[in-house]
Amino acid sequence: MLRNVTAIAVVAASVLLLGATATPPPIPDDPTDPVRASEYWLDGAKIREAWKTTRGAGVTIAVIDTGIGKVPQTFGDAVVGGTDVSGTGTPDGRTPVGAVDGNHGSWVASLAAGRGAPDGKGMIGVAPEANLLSISVGFGAAAAVPFTEQVAKAMRWAVDNGADVINLSFTTNTLDWDESWDDAFLYAFEHDVVVVVAAGNRGSGTDIIGAPATIPGVLTVGGVDQTGTASIEASTQGITIGISAPSEGLLGVSANGEVVSWRGTSGAAPIVAGVAALIRSAHPDIKAIDVINRIIKTAMPVADAVKPRDPLYGFGLVDAAAAISADIAAVDKNPMGDLAEWIHFFRRAKTEPQPEPTVTPVAVEPLPDADAPTEAGSPLLPSADSLRYGTLPLIALTVPGILIALGVTAAARRIRSARVSRTPHS
Incomplete structure (x- = not known):
C-alpha cells in the first residue's frame, strides 16, 4: 500500500541532504484543505518531506503538450516561455490546442509545478517553485504539421530555451519512431536534459509501451493506484519502464482554472518530472544521468515485483525524499540506455559505406597462334x-x-x- 509504506518509512524531520544549503521556510500547505488532502501522492511519494529541502527553485520543466492555460493562481509566474509547433496555436504556446485534449497540457503542468494558493489551499504541484515552458503540440486533426515533425522541433526548442527537464505525456502506440526523433532526443541528452515519458494506458488502447517511451535514455513512468498496485486501466507494461508513480485519482487544473479529477500515466510522468526538478534544485551541479540514477536507485520496492526491474513497476515506486538525500555514487552512463549507441547499431549501420572488396589479378596464359590461312582455291574443285x-x-x-x-x-x-x-x- 503506497500510503502504508509511507507511514512506516517516515524519517525524522531533520535530514542531512547532500548538496542542500539552508532549510527553506515552511511552504504554505494546509493538509486539511479538501483539494490538498486529495493529493495523496504528496505524502505517498514523500514529496512533502522533500519540500523541507527544496521546492524546485532554479529549475525549468518543459511541458510538450497541448498548451498550458493562463490560470493566474496556478501558473501566474510559473510559465517563463513558450511556443507553438502545431501550426494552430498561438506563438506563446499558452492557447489550448485541440477540442478534446485542450486541457491536457494544463493538467500535466499543474501536477509538475502548479503554484497553489498563498494560503496553502488548492492544488499544488510537486515542484511548486520550478519554472515552466509551454510548448503546444496538436494531436490528430488539431495540427497542421505532421506530429513527428512537431515533436522533433519541440524537443530542440525546449533544449535551446533552458529546459532542465522535459515532460512528454503521450504515446504513439508503436515501438518504432521516426528517424527525425533520433537527433532530436540525442540533442536533449547531449545537452544534459532529463527526459521523462509516460508509459501509456490500457484504457486508452495502449496494450504495449510505444514510442517515445521506447527510446533509449528516457525515464519511462508506469502507473499505480492509491494502494501502490499497478494500475490495470491507467497504465501499461513493458521492459522500458524505469519507475512508477500514481496514475489514478489524480487532480489537475484545467485551462479555465477548474480543478478536475483524471487518471493515466500522463499524470504519473509529471509527478516524476517534478521530482527530477527537486533533485536538480537540491543538487545544482548534478548531471541528468545521475538524476535518473537517483530516482531508480532510491525507489520504494514493491512486494512480489520482479527484481531488479519489473515490466509493471520498473525499479519500484518513486520516493522524492530519498532521491534527494540518499548517498548515491555518480554514474558514467545513462541507466536507461544509450541512444547514440542504439543509432549506431540499429540505424546508421545500414547506411554506412562498406569497404570495397580487394581484387587480386589472375594471370591468363596467352592463346596459341592461329593457323596460317590457306590459299583460296576454285569453289568447283x-x-x-x-x-x-x-x-x-x-x-x-x-x-x-x-x-x-x-x-x-x-x-x-x-x-x-x-x-x-x-x-x-x-
Missing part, C-alpha cells in the same frame, strides 16, 4: 576437307548399296528364268 568428310564417306556408302542392288536384281532374274523353264508347254 573439291578440297581436302570436302573429300574427307563428304565425298569419301558417300562413296563408301553408295558402292556397297549399288552392288547389293545388282545382286538382288540378278537373283530375281534367275528365279524368274527357273519358273519359266518348269512351266509345261501346250
Whole structure:
C-alpha cells in the first residue's frame, strides 16, 4: 500500500541532504484543505518531506503538450516561455490546442509545478517553485504539421530555451519512431536534459509501451493506484519502464482554472518530472544521468515485483525524499540506455559505406597462334576437307548399296528364268 509504506518509512524531520544549503521556510500547505488532502501522492511519494529541502527553485520543466492555460493562481509566474509547433496555436504556446485534449497540457503542468494558493489551499504541484515552458503540440486533426515533425522541433526548442527537464505525456502506440526523433532526443541528452515519458494506458488502447517511451535514455513512468498496485486501466507494461508513480485519482487544473479529477500515466510522468526538478534544485551541479540514477536507485520496492526491474513497476515506486538525500555514487552512463549507441547499431549501420572488396589479378596464359590461312582455291574443285568428310564417306556408302542392288536384281532374274523353264508347254 503506497500510503502504508509511507507511514512506516517516515524519517525524522531533520535530514542531512547532500548538496542542500539552508532549510527553506515552511511552504504554505494546509493538509486539511479538501483539494490538498486529495493529493495523496504528496505524502505517498514523500514529496512533502522533500519540500523541507527544496521546492524546485532554479529549475525549468518543459511541458510538450497541448498548451498550458493562463490560470493566474496556478501558473501566474510559473510559465517563463513558450511556443507553438502545431501550426494552430498561438506563438506563446499558452492557447489550448485541440477540442478534446485542450486541457491536457494544463493538467500535466499543474501536477509538475502548479503554484497553489498563498494560503496553502488548492492544488499544488510537486515542484511548486520550478519554472515552466509551454510548448503546444496538436494531436490528430488539431495540427497542421505532421506530429513527428512537431515533436522533433519541440524537443530542440525546449533544449535551446533552458529546459532542465522535459515532460512528454503521450504515446504513439508503436515501438518504432521516426528517424527525425533520433537527433532530436540525442540533442536533449547531449545537452544534459532529463527526459521523462509516460508509459501509456490500457484504457486508452495502449496494450504495449510505444514510442517515445521506447527510446533509449528516457525515464519511462508506469502507473499505480492509491494502494501502490499497478494500475490495470491507467497504465501499461513493458521492459522500458524505469519507475512508477500514481496514475489514478489524480487532480489537475484545467485551462479555465477548474480543478478536475483524471487518471493515466500522463499524470504519473509529471509527478516524476517534478521530482527530477527537486533533485536538480537540491543538487545544482548534478548531471541528468545521475538524476535518473537517483530516482531508480532510491525507489520504494514493491512486494512480489520482479527484481531488479519489473515490466509493471520498473525499479519500484518513486520516493522524492530519498532521491534527494540518499548517498548515491555518480554514474558514467545513462541507466536507461544509450541512444547514440542504439543509432549506431540499429540505424546508421545500414547506411554506412562498406569497404570495397580487394581484387587480386589472375594471370591468363596467352592463346596459341592461329593457323596460317590457306590459299583460296576454285569453289568447283573439291578440297581436302570436302573429300574427307563428304565425298569419301558417300562413296563408301553408295558402292556397297549399288552392288547389293545388282545382286538382288540378278537373283530375281534367275528365279524368274527357273519358273519359266518348269512351266509345261501346250
